[in-house]
Amino acid sequence: MGWPGTQLRTNAAARVGFAAVAAVVVAEVAVWLLRPGQDPIEPAPVSESDYFEDGQLERAREYRAPQRWLALAAIGAEGAVLLVLAIGRPAPARRALERLGRRPVLGAAAAGAVIALLVEAASLAPRLAAHERAVDFGLSSQSLGPWLWDVGRGAAIAAGLTAAGAALLMALVRRFQARWWIPGSVAAVAITAVMVWLAPVVLNPIFNRFDVLPSDSRLRAEVLELARRAGVDVGDVYRVDASRRTTTLNAYVDGLGPTKRVVLYDNLIEGVERDELQSVVAHELGHVAHDDIPRGIAFVAIVAPFGLLFARELAAPLARRAGAPTGTPAALPAYFFGIAVASFVLAVPGNQLSRQVEASADTFALELTEDPRALIDLQQRLAETNLSDPDPPDVFEFLFGTHPPTVERIGAAVAYRDEGP
Secondary structure, three states: OOOHHHHHHHHHHHHHHHHHHHHHHHHHHHHHHOOOOOOOOOOOOOOHHHOOOHHHHHHHHHHHHHHHHHHHHHHHHHHHHHHHHHHOOOHHHHHHHHHHOOOHHHHHHHHHHHHHHHHHHHOHHHHHHHHHHHHHOOOEOOOHHHHHHHHHHHHHHHHHHHHHHHHHHHHHHHHHHHHHHHHHHHHHHHHHHHHHHHHHHHOHHHHOOEEEOOOOOHHHHHHHHHHHHHOOOOOEEEEEOHHHOEOOOOEEEEOOHHHOEEEEEHHHHHHOOHHHHHHHHHHHHHHHHOOHHHHHHHHHHHHHHHHHHHHHHHHHHHHHHOOOOOOOHHHHHHHHHHHHHHHHHHHHHHHHHHHHHHHHHHHHHHHHHOOHHHHHHHHHHHHHHHOOOOOOOHHHHHHHOOOOOHHHHHHHHHHHHHHOO
């Protein structure tokens, strides 16, 4: 017969393990259910050395390899802060959280804002190192002062949003007790949809200027003609002043409903050939045609319940160990740590789905433009300008890759070229 405490820990570990497995299985089912309707082209095998010079590959890996470790250091620092606050809380933090417990919901909002700022501060050093390396390699055009101003504004926004989320979480825990994860899942989906809807018109303009392409511009006419051929409603087409901060090239689809838009970096518009730009636009139109933003929200709707169930099971023993009663701000660090771990784990299948979505959008672009050479040239230019590793390590691609590697995207264009439209 074992000691009661040992048995309790064993049961808690078993519950955490079961919830983790269930969350991952459900996420993989979601990836299968939400896979793109247009199957991506199977890439032809290509060698990176056929498309990139040795010096370029060496420079890209010299830049990217340390950046990956700095990104991992930032993630680790954030997780460590949450874990220390959850189980090893310093005396001042413990006393502050206990005082906030007198008004649990408002206290949770205050605690959430402080925790968010502590997490931001913990990851500042590796993020600063990553920024300075980006400047040294010519990828960032932003000096230290403006960068810190952006970091400060971002931290303030994160603190405000986390405060609201913490207050909502505390209200749900106090109202629904152990079943808080059920209404919490509904809230997570609603918040995701609202943020996607509002971000283009509320958050993004804080950091950049977005200008609608003039009605008489040649580029706007070309985008609308591609959209007409694709049979999609593109919404508005915007130019963003990304060159204020970066020399990298990019474009994306953003928004939901009336805020839906295609956004093109100004340095993309000015830095690529016309056929390459058409390939970029066609790719983004593929996201619109495939309803990829609603697809992402649907993924959150499927995985949120088991993700939050896992967070609950992980947070409960951490809060008990710290002597933090549930339903009080003192338990918030444990809840935040559980949610952070769930988010990290579920991001892996989420990235798996993202890679499928991006590959399908490439296929859409190839079929719309019938110009595989443009896609190949575009991928070469993007990799060169962005110092991308064309064939990154498999483990990093599996964990963090949101797009197929460059060699696979080139391989898809080669396969399309060889098979014929």
